[in-house]
Amino acid sequence: MKIQLASSYGFCFGVKRAIKIAEEHQGSKTYGPLIHNKDEINRLKEGFDIGLAEKLDDVTPEDSVVIRTHGIPKDELSQLKAQENPIIDATCPYVTTPQNIVANMSEKGYSIVIFGDKEHPEIKGVVSYAKDLRNAFIVRHEDELEGLPILSKVAVVAQTTRKPEDFLKIVNALILNHKEVRVFNTICNATFENQDAAAELARDADVMIVIGGKHSSNTKQLHSICKSYCDDSYLVENESELDPQWFGGKKLCGISAGASTPDWIVQNVIDKIEALK
Amino acid sequence: MKIQLASSYGFCFGVKRAIKIAEEHQGSKTYGPLIHNKDEINRLKEGFDIGLAEKLDDVTPEDSVVIRTHGIPKDELSQLKAQENPIIDATCPYVTTPQNIVANMSEKGYSIVIFGDKEHPEIKGVVSYAKDLRNAFIVRHEDELEGLPILSKVAVVAQTTRKPEDFLKIVNALILNHKEVRVFNTICNATFENQDAAAELARDADVMIVIGGKHSSNTKQLHSICKSYCDDSYLVENESELDPQWFGGKKLCGISAGASTPDWIVQNVIDKIEALK
Structure with missing residues (x-):
């Protein structure tokens, strides 16, 4: 055979970058698993003493905190900053982009539609940047758009790992029903x-x-x-x-x-x- | 049988409105045929003395000029205004919308893509509102997008009478290749x-x-x-x-x-x- x-x-740009950042900050803690790979996380633990804080309570005042590749919710980041923990941001730049778009567009009064999985840490982070969560909607399928109170002006982003064909289905359903659809193709x-x-x-x-x-x-x-x-x-x-x-x-x-x-x-x-x- | x-x-809102405006301005001239119907134009001529100016030279200083339902190019409108002819605007409001969008978006640095027929008076009018015509592209099929120097930020409008399915094909091709696609569904x-x-x-x-x-x-x-x-x-x-x-x-x-x-x-x-x- x-x-x-x-x-x-294998490894994408964002993951390679995050691991390099972690290796350069020996003894720090990641806030949530740095990447979705237990074995690599063990290697970082054993080789570089990189710890893991699963929640805010796990972070002690002296911890340097590495923000995971997928990013984290805005309020948790604010809390870490308020606690004055040193922050090392390993959020993938391709994830920072939709976070910023959601913040900007919701500030400008657009409804936000996010194509992704609401349980995924990336999406938990991205949606948290909406100014008003009642006007931000996470959907995995165009059918879920029905009946949502989406405004006539809507901005759309996608989880970086989604399939473009599926993203287009959501976008198309929006275009047929809303005056302005501002589409940001954030798929990586x-x-x-x-x-x-x-x-x-x-x-x-x-x-x-x-x-x-x-x-x-x-x-x-x-x-x-x-x-x-x-x-x-x-x-x-x-x-x-x-x-x-x-x-x-x-x-x-x-x-x-x-x-x-x-x-x-x-x-x-x-x-x-x-x-x- | x-x-x-x-x-x-039959008649849409914009056409009904334009005919009413023309009837209320007996003795005026339309700049280009008011609507795409010769018989109705004859009726307006015979019943309301509505004349037809095919080009700027046909407009005399004393003419009141009715702007046709499809709108007219920006420079021709400016010239009529410069000549101080009284202007009565019968442009369909659903056509004024893409004109304004093209003006605004090109002012903000977006490439403009217009889904429509470049020979149609509506589209001749709409495209004329682009700040820079080298950055405004009229296409009837997604294949025509290939090789165009479209920027990463692009705004899209459609001729009001086009089919939504065809519009979506153009939009989808743009989304796969450009960072931000701002879609204005201007189809009526x-x-x-x-x-x-x-x-x-x-x-x-x-x-x-x-x-x-x-x-x-x-x-x-x-x-x-x-x-x-x-x-x-x-x-x-x-x-x-x-x-x-x-x-x-x-x-x-x-x-x-x-x-x-x-x-x-x-x-x-x-x-x-x-x-x-």
Whole structure:
């Protein structure tokens, strides 16, 4: 069996940047997991003494606080600043953009529509920048727009890891019903590059392994894209989850990895599959 | 054969308003044809002495000038004002809106994309409000966007009589390639109401007569929609163009009329078809 990596996979710009920032601030605490990858977070803990504060109570006065890649809600950031903790901002610049857009547009009286998952930390952060939360709406599907009290002037942003086709469906529904729709395409290209490369490889592969955190939005999407081309597509967090039965009689094993998956985990998975052959 | 009118047809708000304005200014001249209907223009000429200036040279110093429903280019309006001709503005308010949007958005540094026909008087007027014509682009199809030097911030408007589905295709292509797309849905509902009603009737009819000017964008679209449901759909300007052969063996004759078609022409057409039965 041949093992082949997708032509683009793994860490995006924002994640690489956040890890570099964390490594440069040994002994600090991240506020929420820095990225959606437990193994990498353990590596930062063991190698750089990077702690984890899950909530404000976990932050002690002497802590330097690293803001996670996905950003955090505005009021929590204000509280950290009020406590005078040193703040190191590792928010991905592609996430800072929709935060700023939401702040600006809601200040100018636009209704805000955010295409994304309201439980995702990125979106919890982005929506918190709306001036009036009663005029900011998070939707995952155009059907959810029905009946919302959206004004005639509306600004739209997207979670950085969403699919453009789905974003357009939401935007189109808005355009047909509102006078002005100000569309900010905040979807990040890095996600698509990994997705396109995974799809291309999944077309040829008879087994696909997607490596990434089970809570990672972009990893789950990668897995779903691979599954649509290759039935035997599996999502694993690391090499310990590989099942030897997946590879029996296969000719081409494709590998992709989510934007929060470090190269060393990808290498461990490849080594393990090699050993199983 | 039964004759049935579409549940919505004929004059829109802007046309009714323009004719009323013209009738109230007996002896004035319209600058360009007031609406796209020769017969109604003749009626205004005969009944209200409304003249027609095709170009600036046709306007004499003593003329009161009625601005046509479709609006006119900004520089021609300025020239008329400079000549101190009394101006009576019959531009449809739904056309003034995109004119103002183009002026505002180009002033703010946005590229302008106009979905419409560059030969149509409405669009000649709308585009003239762009601050810099090198940064304003008129397209009828998303393919025409390729290679245009459109900035990352772009504002989009549509000719009032265009189909929303086609507008969305242009908008979607822009969203995928530009950071901010400010979409102003300037398509007029009156057009859709006539279109939806014509489509509904054309489904049941075995012959459809669409009455309107052959230069009228919305009439041509009505005709094309009817044709997609009923092969025997014909576009006529008035009753003189009816061909008796169209009605042989038919059971239901549907009738629709463009937004510039007066009721008296619709009635003449119905009377003639009744006589042919």
